[in-house]
Amino acid sequence: MAEAKSIIGTQNKKGQTYTDTWKMMNEAPRTPSFYTGSEVIKEAIRRASCDVMIAYPITPQSEAAALIGELFAEGYIGDYFRGESEFAVMSQCAGAAFGGARVFTTTAGPGTMRAMENFPMWAGARLPIQMIVTCRGINSPLSIQPDTLEIAYLLNTGMLVWHAETAQDFFDWILKGYIVSEEPDVHLPLALCCDGFFVTHTKDVVNLTPADMCLPPYDPYRSPVPCMDMECPPVRMMRDPFVMKSNYISYATHASWQQEIWAAVERSRKHSIHWLNGLIDTENTDAEIMIVASGTAVSQGREAIRLLEDEGVRCGLVKVKTLRPWPEEEIREATKNAKHIFVPEFNVTGWLAREIKATIPNHDRVHAGPHVCGGMTMPPEIIVSEIKTALGMKTFSLAGRGS
Amino acid sequence: MSDYRVLPGPEHFLPPAAASMGIRLPNPGEAHINGVIAPEEKAYEEAARQFLMAKVPTIFPGPLVLWAWNEKAAKKATAIRHLFNTLKECVQATQKPMLIPMPDYRPKYPKINPEVEINPNHPNLTIWHNKIDCCIFIGVHCHQANLSLKIIRGGTSCYTIAMCAQAGHEDAMLSFRDASVDKIMRLAETIKRLKGTVQPPLSTV
Numbered sequence: 001m002a003e004a005k006s007i008i009g010t011q012n013k014k015g016q017t018y019t020d021t022w023k024m025m026n027e028a029p030r031t032p033s034f035y036t037g038s039e040v041i042k043e044a045i046r047r048a049s050c051d052v053m054i055a056y057p058i059t060p061q062s063e064a065a066a067l068i069g070e071l072f073a074e075g076y077i078g079d080y081f082r083g084e085s086e087f088a089v090m091s092q093c094a095g096a097a098f099g100g101a102r103v104f105t106t107t108a109g110p111g112t113m114r115a116m117e118n119f120p121m122w123a124g125a126r127l128p129i130q131m132i133v134t135c136r137g138i139n140s141p142l143s144i145q146p147d148t149l150e151i152a153y154l155l156n157t158g159m160l161v162w163h164a165e166t167a168q169d170f171f172d173w174i175l176k177g178y179i180v181s182e183e184p185d186v187h188l189p190l191a192l193c194c195d196g197f198f199v200t201h202t203k204d205v206v207n208l209t210p211a212d213m214c215l216p217p218y219d220p221y222r223s224p225v226p227c228m229d230m231e232c233p234p235v236r237m238m239r240d241p242f243v244m245k246s247n248y249i250s251y252a253t254h255a256s257w258q259q260e261i262w263a264a265v266e267r268s269r270k271h272s273i274h275w276l277n278g279l280i281d282t283e284n285t286d287a288e289i290m291i292v293a294s295g296t297a298v299s300q301g302r303e304a305i306r307l308l309e310d311e312g313v314r315c316g317l318v319k320v321k322t323l324r325p326w327p328e329e330e331i332r333e334a335t336k337n338a339k340h341i342f343v344p345e346f347n348v349t350g351w352l353a354r355e356i357k358a359t360i361p362n363h364d365r366v367h368a369g370p371h372v373c374g375g376m377t378m379p380p381e382i383i384v385s386e387i388k389t390a391l392g393m394k395t396f397s398l399a400g401r402g403s
Numbered sequence: 404m405s406d407y408r409v410l411p412g413p414e415h416f417l418p419p420a421a422a423s424m425g426i427r428l429p430n431p432g433e434a435h436i437n438g439v440i441a442p443e444e445k446a447y448e449e450a451a452r453q454f455l456m457a458k459v460p461t462i463f464p465g466p467l468v469l470w471a472w473n474e475k476a477a478k479k480a481t482a483i484r485h486l487f488n489t490l491k492e493c494v495q496a497t498q499k500p501m502l503i504p505m506p507d508y509r510p511k512y513p514k515i516n517p518e519v520e521i522n523p524n525h526p527n528l529t530i531w532h533n534k535i536d537c538c539i540f541i542g543v544h545c546h547q548a549n550l551s552l553k554i555i556r557g558g559t560s561c562y563t564i565a566m567c568a569q570a571g572h573e574d575a576m577l578s579f580r581d582a583s584v585d586k587i588m589r590l591a592e593t594i595k596r597l598k599g600t601v602q603p604p605l606s607t608v
Binding site for chain 1: 417419420421422423427428466508524525527544545546547549550553554557569570571573574
């Protein structure tokens with residue numbers, strides 16, 4: 001910590017001042033800017049003191065990877081290159097992080113799935129890589145449109161998983177995410193997810209921190225595992241050691257290793273609460289009807305609440321910000337007065353509803369839906385319709401106009 | 404607050420990570436004893452008491468303090484030697500303080516010599532062989548420390564203490580955080596101050 005503190009107030013090669021992160025995020029003046037989500041990612045990374053960005057810039061997922069290439073050309077990033085595939089990119093990210101670099105990458109949809117083997121490896125090796133996931137469809141026939149099914153696959157990798165609602169969330173959480181994931185008691189990769197297209201390709205007003213301020217650099221000497229060197233290469237841990245013997249202690253050590261990863265996810269809870277001002281946001285928690293959502297489904301839920309209020313139906317909202325760590329106690333508390341809990345989602349399986357059902361008492365209160373997927377939008381009216389139907393109120397079909 | 408307490412084992416075939424049981428790490432200026440947040444002053448006294456009561460109080464210095472890779476590490480190593488010497492001066496003839504290094508985390512083939520080192524992936528061999536009933540980890544990378552501390556808790560009755568340079572360890576029965584030369588010296592002073600106030604148990608481990 002002393003090393004990190006001593007660099008505060010000094011300048012990097014681009015003339016940006018290494019700034020205390022709390023001051024930068026909470027006290028520094030903000031400038032409203034009208035940007036796409038992809039441009040916001042670029043602006044956050046400009047301020048993130050990143051050492052390495054590795055790209056597989058297939059354009060439909062987002063333009064972020066290409067835009068960050070511009071940052072490299074401008075001198076804001078230490079190194080930047082393109083991998084041969086998504087799998088290669090994530091492996092190369094691991095190499096850079098093993099060597100002590102602050103690493104950033106982006107992915108989406110089938111690319112996330114192709115690279116999946118790397119994510120538990122990142123977590124097991126305690127590499128605090130940040131990966132933006134601009135979610136889109138993963139199944140055949142392929143879709144470049146938003147669909148959050150891939151998040152379900154990330155939930156058991158040991159990574160931190162956060163789900164941004166807006167471009168503003170995205171800007172702030174990219175920067176705060178590095179601080180949380182690099183804490184020595186956490187030191188895990190972060191999958192920072194958003195609903196692709198809705199957030200990445202649309203423009204919104206985002207309040208940016210000053211461009212001449214940046215995060216303090218990553219200090220690899222605070223890592224809970226040694227940096228890679230020729231005496232202690234990661235392969236010694238992955239190939240040689242305890243796991244290659246068939247006895248109780250070899251298995252118990254591997255089991256303990258896994259437990260330690262999930263213990264680190266738990267430890268991130270304290271830091272995430274501090275930096276994100278809680279793992280959830282709530283409105284009207286005394287209401288008997290609650291909408292619990294993450295990502296852009298929160299925005300649609302908020303609008304549905306306004307429409308319902310016009311009809312005299314009071315409804316509350318829980319915005320789930322972090323999926324790992326999972327805000328179990330917070331959701332239980334926020335929904336304790338609810339008789340009906342609706343979980344709108346942009347995916348076909350309803351993974352968020354399942355998580356919530358596993359969390360709260362009397363889980364038959366949970367209505368898993370409405371669901372849309374494959375790039376469909378979710379008009380607030382269909383959330384209203386779902387709620388009114390469950391309450392036995394008259395509602396109209398939104399499917400079409402009839403013959 | 405969690406009802407779970409981090410206590411000497413043997414706890415379970417596969418004990419849980421204490422963090423998963425709701426145990427939280429101390430904030431700066433604090434420590435934890437058995438998973439309960441406590442003032443650091445109280446932790447010094449409890450750690451000293453555990454050392455003075457143990458048959459085989461043992462210090463396990465790790466790679467972060469063993470290799471003089473920077474000035475701070477060398478100073479910590481000197482402080483740890485002072486702690487060990489203090490311990491030897493303060494215990495009775497029936498007690499056997501030990502200083503056993505954890506020099507690195509590499510696999511030990513064909514087998515470890517438990518009298519000269521401890522393997523973080525199989526720490527119980529060293530604990531059992533030397534009948535260690537109280538130990539302190541200093542200078543061990545956090546991930547490896549938690550791994551070892553949990554395995555020790557699972558399979559032995561050893562009381563574990565961690566002097567962590569970062570945020571502390573829930574899987575130890577007692578943990579300091581932000582370890583420094585001053586903190587190591589202060590623990591030595593506390594052992595000296597409490598000398599003679601507690602007795603080792605009559606029975607062997």
